[in-house]
Amino acid sequence: xxxxxxxMAKLEVLQSSTLVLLTNSITILPYPPPSDTTPVPHPxxxxxxxxxINYADTLFSVxxxxxxxxxxxxxxxxLLPMKNLDSVPFPPDYPNTSLVELVRxxxxxxxxxxxxxMQEEEQLxxxxxxxxxMISMNVISRDSYEVVLVGDKATLLVKFRPxxxxxxxxxxxxxKEDKLLNTGGHFYVLKMVFxxxxxxxxxxxxxxxxxSDLANMLPELTNFSHPGFTAKLASDLVEFLMYVKExxxxxxxxxxxxxxxxxxxxxxxxxxxxxxxxxxxxxxxxTMSVIDLAFRTEAAKFMLxxxxxxxxPAVVPKVTMFFTRIPAAGARETRDSGTMKERVLExxxxxVNPDMDENQIAKxxxxxxxxxxQHMKILVKPDIEHLNIIFVL
Numbered sequence: 591x592x593x594x595x596x597x598m599a600k601l602e603v604l605q606s607s608t609l610v611l612l613t614n615s616i617t618i619l620p621y622p623p624p625s626d627t628t629p630v631p632h633p634x635x636x637x638x639x640x641x642x643i644n645y646a647d648t649l650f651s652v653x654x655x656x657x658x659x660x661x662x663x664x665x666x667x668x669l670l671p672m673k674n675l676d677s678v679p680f681p682p683d684y685p686n687t688s689l690v691e692l693v694r695x696x697x698x699x700x701x702x703x704x705x706x707x708m709q710e711e712e713q714l715x716x717x718x719x720x721x722x723x724m725i726s727m728n729v730i731s732r733d734s735y736e737v738v739l740v741g742d743k744a745t746l747l748v749k750f751r752p753x754x755x756x757x758x759x760x761x762x763x764x765x766k767e768d769k770l771l772n773t774g775g776h777f778y779v780l781k782m783v784f785x786x787x788x789x790x791x792x793x794x795x796x797x798x799x800x801x802s803d804l805a806n807m808l809p810e811l812t813n814f815s816h817p818g819f820t821a822k823l824a825s826d827l828v829e830f831l832m833y834v835k836e837x838x839x840x841x842x843x844x845x846x847x848x849x850x851x852x853x854x855x856x857x858x859x860x861x862x863x864x865x866x867x868x869x870x871x872x873x874x875x876x877t878m879s880v881i882d883l884a885f886r887t888e889a890a891k892f893m894l895x896x897x898x899x900x901x902x903p904a905v906v907p908k909v910t911m912f913f914t915r916i917p918a919a920g921a922r923e924t925r926d927s928g929t930m931k932e933r934v935l936e937x938x939x940x941x942v943n944p945d946m947d948e949n950q951i952a953k954x955x956x957x958x959x960x961x962x963x964q965h966m967k968i969l970v971k972p973d974i975e976h977l978n979i980i981f982v983l
Contacts, residue, residue, distance in 0.1 A: 596637060596656045599689035603641075609693055611736055611749045611779050612799065615644035616693070621653055640665070641693065645700065646736035646745045647781060652696060659685035660692055669738065670700045707739045713789035714744055720827045721746075729828060743792075744784045748831060751777045753839045756804075756846055777801045778838055780831070798838065807876055808845035810900040814838065845900065852878040852898045855907075855948040859883070859896075862952060869894075869959055883955070887963050890915050896955065906942045907951065909935045911962075 591599075600618050607613060621638040637656040642649060650669050655661040664670050681687040681695040708718040721737065724730045736747040756776045783795035800811050856873050859881055863871045869885035883894040893912040899905050914930045937943065941954045 591637070591656050591658050599656070600639070602688070602690045603693055606690055607775070608733065609690070609697060610643060610645060611734070611747055612644065613802065617642045643693070643697070645669075645697065646704075646738035646747050648738045648740055648745065650697075650700060652693075654689065654692070656689075660687055660689060662692065662696070664696070668740070670696070670703050674703055675699060701737065704737050704739055708737065708744060711739070711744075711786055714739070714784065714786060716789060717744065717746070717784060717827070724828055724831070727828070729831060739786060742786045744786055746782045746784070748780045748782075749777055750780070750835050750838070751775070752842050753835075754843060756842070775801065776804055776842075778804065778842075780834060798834070800842075804842065804845075808842070808849060809877055809879075810845050810848070811841065814841050848900050848902065849878050852902055855898070855902075855951055856881045856896075858948050858952050859955060862956070868956070883959065885959055885963065886916070888916070892962060894955070894959065903946075904944055906937055906944055906946075907940075909940045909942075909955075909958075911935055 603609070603616060603618065610616065619640045619642065621640045639654050639656060641652045641654060643651070648669065649666065651665040653663045653665050664672055664675075678699060682691050687695075705718055705721070708714040721730075721735065725732060730748055734749045738745050778798055778800045781795070781797045781799070783792045784790065785792060798814060800808075800814075804811060856878055860871045860873050863869050863883065869883040872882040872884070874880040879898050881896050883896070885892050885894075891914050895910040895912065897908040897910070899908075910932055911934075912930055912932045940958060942951055946954070
């Protein structure tokens with residue numbers, strides 16, 4: 591296998607969104623790890639890589655020989671003993687199996703082995719049966735969960751997508767992940783941990799992880815929680831999953847609705863000011879929660895920072911004025927020259943209230959900018975204290 595084929599095979603694995611539940615859960619490292627004393631391998635030498643796969647919050651490692659055909663060695667045999675693979679069919683298309691198909695084949699057998707181990711544990715057999723029942727009821731699918739039994743704990747991860755389609759996508763997240771075609775989309779994963787000796791649910795280890803798109807565009811989801819989760823699980827696993835899914839879906843849709851309301855105001859301001867004649871706008875297009883409006887007069891530079899909380903429009907925007915004087919030509923520099931001062935404006939000073947729509951708020955902001963510019967022109971030595979005069983007039 592030449593270098594181009596090896597790199598393309600590795601890239602296919604890293605870009606796949608169907609091998610494991612969470613994106614960026616697979617890393618591929620050269621073997622042995624490079625060091626200052628390791629000589630550069632000969633181009634014709636055998637190339638090996640280590641695949642570290644984060645499966646059900648547990649590290650599953652495989653050493654793969656990148657030749658034709660591919661060969662491998664599971665280096666975490668406590669998760670999947672090599673002898674378990676002796677009696678199963680070869681990977682698909684063997685000996686022409688691709689690296690991504692080999693990884694998929696290994697993960698499939700890892701899951702089957704873990705489910706068998708759980709069935710053999712008397713206190714966990716009910717959990718294994720519940721998983722089978724949820725698949726038959728179409729509550730979950732075969733590729734939407736991961737399960738692992740290590741030591742005295744069993745970990746179950748279940749992936750759900752929001753009930754309604756969400757059209758929001760974070761371009762910055764796509765670039766960060768180097769996946770301009772696929773970032774994994776909008777989803778969330780539930781993590782549940784059970785004691786192997788009793789089958790008891792460990793509520794302290796329960797967690798929910800939202801996809802990077804949702805978490806970064808809808809920061810209010812970071813604090814998502816519900817006091818009824820533990821009590822619900824005590825009765826029935828299926829009922830609990832449905833309860834969490836319904837609650838999470840409602841939280842997501844509420845956050846999306848808030849994002850869209852904030853976007854109406856910020857995009858309106860941006861479209862009005864994008865020519866830069868009255869002010870230059872800088873907008874947080876990911877969370878739609880902040881826009882900075884920079885403008886100046888002959889004597890001073892200003893910036894209005896307008897911040898919107900998830901409770902907008904019930905909670906009016908927070909407006910902060912930043913200000914610095916422009917020294918006159920030939921003026922002597924002082925300790926305060928170029929110092930940026932700031933002041934949070936009160937609602938009555940800005941002139942906004944919760945009953946205003948985005949058009950009224952935008953008009954008020956433009957009037958505020960004009961008011962500042964007009965009154966600063968009449969001041970010989972403008973300073974932040976003079977803003978009090980402006981808001982009184």
